[in-house]
Amino acid sequence: MGVAFAPVRVTDATFDQVVVRSPLPVVLDFTASWCVPCRGLRPTLEDLSQKLAGRVTFATADVDDAAGVTRSYGILALPTYLFLENGREKGRAVGPLDAVAFRWNLRRHFVAARR
Secondary structure (H helix, E strand, O other), X not given: OOOOOOOEEEOOXXXXXXXXXXXXXXXXXXXXXXXXXXXXXXXXXXXXXXXXXXXXXXXXXXXXXXHHHHXXXXXXXXXXXXXXXXOEEEEEEEOOOOHHHHXXXXXXXXXXXXX
């Protein structure tokens, strides 16, 4: 049986360590337990997290647990995905993305995802 891959959970307290100081590009998924489209996209994020392990870090921030980070990025809709590199936002996508659109965004924003 293989290793289960899942995005790293981020809170206001862990944001700096997990996202800002990450040596890898980071996809930060803003989500909530009550967000139905967010739950539907979990398998896509887990799959990409596994396929891009060591090249891209996938993280998830529940807006209820990371209210400060959510406010600081002006997140108004869920799901919202931020594409960050060296702690800087390279882009964002708002709303549900299918696997093809997600991969397109990864290639667009991250050189590491193109390899």
